Amino acid sequence: MDFTLHKGEILTLIGPNGAGKTTLLKLVLGLLQPTDGRLWRKPSMTIGYMPQKLHHDPSLPLTTARFLQLGLKPKQPLDPYWIEKIGVTAYLQQPLHSLSGGQLQRAMLCRAVMRQPDLLVLDEPLQGVDVQGQAHLYRLLVEIRETLGCAILMVSHDLHLVMAQTDRVVCLNGHICCSGTPQSVREHPEYLRLFGEQDTVFAIYAHHHDPDRCASHGTHSHD
Amino acid sequence: MTEIVLVITATGLMVALLSALLGVFVIWQKQSYFGATLAHTALLGVALGLLLQVDWQWLVIATALFTGWAVHTLLHRTRLSADTLLGMLAHSTLAVALVLLSYSPVQVDINSFLFGDILSVGPSDLLLTALLLLFSLLFMQRHWRHLLNITLNEELAFAEGVAVARVRLQLILLLSLVIALSIKVVGVLLITSLLILPPAAARHFSRTPEQMLLGSLVLASISVLGGLALSWQLDWPAGPAIVVVATALFLIALPFRRA
Structure with a gap:
């Protein structure tokens, strides 16, 4: 191969x-x-990576915004352009474990893209x-x-x-x-x-x- | 007399901070059974120490570190589930330890190991615990974000550049050390509850991982100080008293549920 x-x-x-x-x-x-x-x-x-599933346990309290930030450098601000574009705005402040499957996938994509990957x-x-x-x-x-x-x-x-x-x-x-x-x-x-x-x-x-x-x-x- | 009380209180307080620091990850990574197993195997260290007539504290530390490393390695190489592996290890080592203890040249009170023996805490424990606390704080400060990402998804963390295997092993070894040093304060059987009760209670009113850690630190400290006070005033056994206070705090926190 x-x-x-x-x-x-x-x-x-x-x-x-x-x-x-x-x-x-x-x-x-x-x-x-x-x-x-x-x-x-x-x-x-x-590398920006979007896994198939996250298996997030609700015992870890995390908002979507924080989840996105954890993929970036410490204190690096979130890029509003991609948040808007990928459609994460509406549930940015919601707990990660409350998201639906599709919402979580978009959040994972958004995190991968905001890293500005090669x-x-x-x-x-x-x-x-x-x-x-x-x-x-x-x-x-x-x-x-x-x-x-x-x-x-x-x-x-x-x-x-x-x-x-x-x-x-x-x-x-x-x-x-x-x-x-x-x-x-x-x-x-x-x-x-x-x-x-x-x-x-x-x-x-x-x-x-x-x-x-x-x-x-x-x-x-x-x- | 006041000096002894001071040493005991300070050591207990630092054990509280340590268990909260590690306890949040025990909860997030669902490792409470792992903690219990480590605690059980520590008794093997006690038995070996008494048999060889050396200070058992060091053998407990060695056994805990070895078990932590062994479980970490075995879990990735066996077809047995973590549940089975840990169950086997916890109780087989406990059995071996109890058999070995029957050969001990000195008469020992097994209860002091199972439920803690706060009066045996001395200045050397204070020093050792202080060093471990300092080390743990530095580790957490450096790897906090890495640990959160590992907790979320190991493969994602690895793809994003975190040294997953190394950080995870370090966390487990740190947990082993904390358990080994906590035995004198709360004992083998109760250490898991000190690890998980404060973070579980703090989860109810936390919206961020940092809030949960802070809540755990406060609640664990109250548990240890409250337990020691009860033990002092009402002559309760200290280890169980600490866990009773921690349980009470958990129950009080129940109605304050947030997302």
């Missing part, structure tokens, strides 16, 4: 469950060490977000990239909405099945084999994974 992520690029990892998307993300973040192979990260890079890493940012919210999020990501000039790496199950705004899609299934512009990946025979042909934008996710056909790509295991 070999790929490069450049500054200012939006790259989306897609692939079925167990394909290694999260593992790759953890390697990039340094949470896991590669057992084999090489990983080069630009030295002293600022690399923004988003782990399944679409989970539990409705279709309207997804469209909003993609417009937001493009704007974040344009304003900060950062690279964005995200993991998604979603296929079509992602592709509209992504520069490059890497389709994983234990190895890189295929990669390229959204359009080229979409027409790639490997991709079609993995996900099947989908005509409608809101097609229900169907994972057609045929071990026999995949076996020709070398050694990797399936669950």
Whole structure:
């Protein structure tokens, strides 16, 4: 597996469950060490990370504003531009544990973005977000990239909405099945084999994974 | 006489501050069972000390540090849940300690270790506790934000540049030391309640982590001073008296719930 992520690029990892998307993300973040192979990260890079879930315990009293500030340097003020843009204003002074799932996700995104990262890493940012919210999020990501000039790496199950705004899609299934512009990946025979042909934008996710056909790509295991 | 009282009060007060300082993280990171386990294994240190006829205080410190480190390491390498691992460790070491104590050349009153023996506190305890308090304050001042971020989400903290593994181990070793030094004041069985009752009470009227810490410091101090006063006036056993006051404060704080 070999790929490069450049500054200012939006790259989306897609692939079925167990394909290694999260593992790759953890390697990039340094949470896991590669057992084999090489990983080069630009030295002293600022990373903004939006995890899938926070698992915040209500015994720790924290307002949303304080949660955002903890991602910054001590005493660094919050940037009202992103708070407004990402839509966190309304619950800034509310306790973190009282937020809904979607509100918490926006708060996590806001924290990651306010760090002014060189690399923004988003782990399944679409989970539990409705279709309207997804469209909003993609417009937001493009704007974040344009304003900060950062690279964005995200993991998604979603296929079509992602592709509209992504520069490059890497389709994983234990190895890189295929990669390229959204359009080229979409027409790639490997991709079609993995996900099947989908005509409608809101097609229900169907994972057609045929071990026999995949076996020709070398050694990797399936669950 | 007044000098002894002064030493006891000052040591007790510093134990209160220490337990509040560490107790907030015990609550936030759900580690009360870990605290209880550390306390139980400390009894093994006592037994070893009596058997080898050396000052048990140092062996208690060594045992607590070792247990803290061992649990921290084991938890990431075993398939057993934290709950199981800690349960096994707490009670197996307690059993071994009690067996070893039966070989002790000197007759010992086990109660003084289980529930504290405030009268055995001397100037060396005062000095040791003062040093630990100073060290803990410096640690918290330096790593407060890191610790809050680790509490929120370890992976997020790591991605944002916090040395998660190191800070977490340091916190656990500090907790081990606090427990080891608190045994004379409140005893093995009661130290967990001194760790968690003041922060739990303070949670009710806190909106920020700092308010909760401050509340815990005040409530723990009142508990220790109140407990010592009751022990002095009514001849109550000091350790239990301290915990009774802490429990009373928790109950009083219940109606003051805020977000």
